[in-house]
Amino acid sequence: MSKPFLQIRGIRKEYGPVTAVQDVNLDVAQGEFLTFLGPSGSGKSTTLYILAGFEDPTGGDILLNGESLLSTPSHKRNIGMVFQRYTLFPHLSVGENIAFPLKVRRLPKAEIDAKVRQMLKLVRLEGFEDRKPAQMSGGQQQRVALARALAYDPPVLLMDEPLSALDKKLREEIQHEIRRIHQQTEVTILYVTHDQEEALRLSDRIAVFSKGVIDQIGTGPELYANPATRFVAEFIGDSDFLPCNVVSAGNGRAEIAICETMTVADIPLHGTASSGSKAALMLRPERLLLSKRQSESGLPVTVSDITFLGNNVHVATKTSKGNNLSVRLPFGHEAISGLNRGDAVWLKFDAESAHVFGQ
Amino acid sequence: MLLNLNRLGWWKLVLFGITVLTTAFLLLPILFIAALSFGSSQWLIFPPPSWTLRWYQELFADPRWLASAWTSFQIAIIVTVLSVLLGLATSFGLTRGRFAFREGLKALFLTPMILPVVVLAVALYAFFLKIGLNGTLTGFVISHLVLALPFSILSIGNALEGFDKSIEDAAVLCGASPLEAKVRVTLPAISHGIFSAAIFSFLTSWDEVVVAIFMSSPTLQTLPVKVWATLRQDLTPVVAAASTLLILLTVLLMVLVAVVRKGLKS
Ligand SMILES: Nc1ncnc2c1ncn2[C@@H]1O[C@H](COP(=O)(O)OP(=O)(O)OP(=O)(O)O)[C@@H](O)[C@H]1O
Numbered sequence A: 001m002s003k004p005f006l007q008i009r010g011i012r013k014e015y016g017p018v019t020a021v022q023d024v025n026l027d028v029a030q031g032e033f034l035t036f037l038g039p040s041g042s043g044k045s046t047t048l049y050i051l052a053g054f055e056d057p058t059g060g061d062i063l064l065n066g067e068s069l070l071s072t073p074s075h076k077r078n079i080g081m082v083f084q085r086y087t088l089f090p091h092l093s094v095g096e097n098i099a100f101p102l103k104v105r106r107l108p109k110a111e112i113d114a115k116v117r118q119m120l121k122l123v124r125l126e127g128f129e130d131r132k133p134a135q136m137s138g139g140q141q142q143r144v145a146l147a148r149a150l151a152y153d154p155p156v157l158l159m160d161e162p163l164s165a166l167d168k169k170l171r172e173e174i175q176h177e178i179r180r181i182h183q184q185t186e187v188t189i190l191y192v193t194h195d196q197e198e199a200l201r202l203s204d205r206i207a208v209f210s211k212g213v214i215d216q217i218g219t220g221p222e223l224y225a226n227p228a229t230r231f232v233a234e235f236i237g238d239s240d241f242l243p244c245n246v247v248s249a250g251n252g253r254a255e256i257a258i259c260e261t262m263t264v265a266d267i268p269l270h271g272t273a274s275s276g277s278k279a280a281l282m283l284r285p286e287r288l289l290l291s292k293r294q295s296e297s298g299l300p301v302t303v304s305d306i307t308f309l310g311n312n313v314h315v316a317t318k319t320s321k322g323n324n325l326s327v328r329l330p331f332g333h334e335a336i337s338g339l340n341r342g343d344a345v346w347l348k349f350d351a352e353s354a355h356v357f358g359q
Numbered sequence B: 001m002l003l004n005l006n007r008l009g010w011w012k013l014v015l016f017g018i019t020v021l022t023t024a025f026l027l028l029p030i031l032f033i034a035a036l037s038f039g040s041s042q043w044l045i046f047p048p049p050s051w052t053l054r055w056y057q058e059l060f061a062d063p064r065w066l067a068s069a070w071t072s073f074q075i076a077i078i079v080t081v082l083s084v085l086l087g088l089a090t091s092f093g094l095t096r097g098r099f100a101f102r103e104g105l106k107a108l109f110l111t112p113m114i115l116p117v118v119v120l121a122v123a124l125y126a127f128f129l130k131i132g133l134n135g136t137l138t139g140f141v142i143s144h145l146v147l148a149l150p151f152s153i154l155s156i157g158n159a160l161e162g163f164d165k166s167i168e169d170a171a172v173l174c175g176a177s178p179l180e181a182k183v184r185v186t187l188p189a190i191s192h193g194i195f196s197a198a199i200f201s202f203l204t205s206w207d208e209v210v211v212a213i214f215m216s217s218p219t220l221q222t223l224p225v226k227v228w229a230t231l232r233q234d235l236t237p238v239v240a241a242a243s244t245l246l247i248l249l250t251v252l253l254m255v256l257v258a259v260v261r262k263g264l265k266s
């Protein structure tokens, strides 16, 4: 494999006693769309600001094409960035905003004009060049900001929750635009969000942040099918957890007992567990099978609620120990017809679709 | 709206009356002075027996009046420039800096606004006596700068607080050096604050009389000091003419502020 394009090596950042970023390691390929996904305060923005050069890390290094970026000041890094807040220069028109980085670089006027026109076309805002930022909607402003950040052909584009101030419909519309622009320009994008749907829709790979470290990096399907930690399992897709006892463990697999009545073997195991220890079993609502017929191999539960959600029906159930488990079934599924609150039903699942998280 | 004018009935008339009276109370002395400056009476009799431009002619013919006006103008301009420059530097430090006692320092910079001017004047006088700055242009400039700087820090500081630092960061990532980003992006964005700072600094110095009385010498006095000194010697309508012109300039500047602010906002 060729040398990675962008390498983040053991980045740390402390603000006094607060550790914002603990130890972030990441290789990014050229042209990749990589998203930082994580809850508030997990260090996503801080990592991005370190890349931009607004913050100095307390440890670690960043290499672009094999050369350290850290000694280069922000304005010479040639990196593009779109911010969470609207950052168009208020006194300049849309065209002048896009031209700004080119003027700073003292390009000839004809070249600047051509590039501004090209960028306006890219973000589909032709004819808006004379407007002032205050006369544009939030979505339009972010598109201009994107055009400004791409005008100087940066090797890397950073985006820090650029759509969080927009409403859902507009957000989806601009997500499409961003995808198209990424494919068209082949720029490498590092994107920050705490919206899993946005991350899944946009990215080639997702880095899940938790408390200043990356818990797992992978494509959306990889993270969904094979979460490395309980945190990732909770963050990508829906999941429920049941306390369980480990019967035996080894080779990344475990046999477990749930609710004393049922044992399941050969479930993927994450973390450490040994015979007799306690662990958590993760189940996804859409991977559970519900049956009204009693069966030895099924987990007995009671239906506590049934909710109609359009093309899906959500069945909330409770185990004999009082743990909640949700089941999602397609509308019209035969298991639901005639199902009532308080009914006893049995749940089954495939060992491969479940995960055990040890201590 | 909390107060609906249409539903007030006859209270509307009362409110109208109060407004007229307040306006009259504020404006009458000024109109009175302006009227006297055009009156023919040597003894400032009101109402003036007839109208004349004589006092204005005398004013413009007297080199001492012109000299003091020129002195005032010079001082006010230098104070304005220094006040804006120092105000900018201080505001950046106070809004962007992260250090202990920042709030305390902020308050300290504003103390000349609340301190009695006489106290400041005496203190400056005593200090300048030691270092020989009384009666000099430098002395005037420094003492007026002390009075003007709080206004400058206040209006530039407010504008800077309201300016999102991310916008400057965006300019830096676009390739502008930190200084270039400030000059090309931040300063234009806070220009309304800088403009107010300049006008208020100019007016603070231009109108100021208490400190100026302490600073002035027989050869160097500002226009307000000249007005005051002339009043003490003899009561001549030339003083009214000078005052009217002083007021006129102030009003013009205030109008300019209103117009430019409106322009900068849109
Ligand atoms: N300038 C600062 N001084 C002190 N602590 C800071 C500073 N900046 C960030 N932090 C802390 O560092 C941690 C990580 O912050 P960061 O902004 O990177 O989170 P984030 O993942 O971007 O969160 P969000 O989704 O809310 O934007 C937080 O606990 C935050 O309080």
Ligand SMILES: [Mg+2]
Pocket: A044, A045, A046, A160
């Ligand atoms: Mg953030």
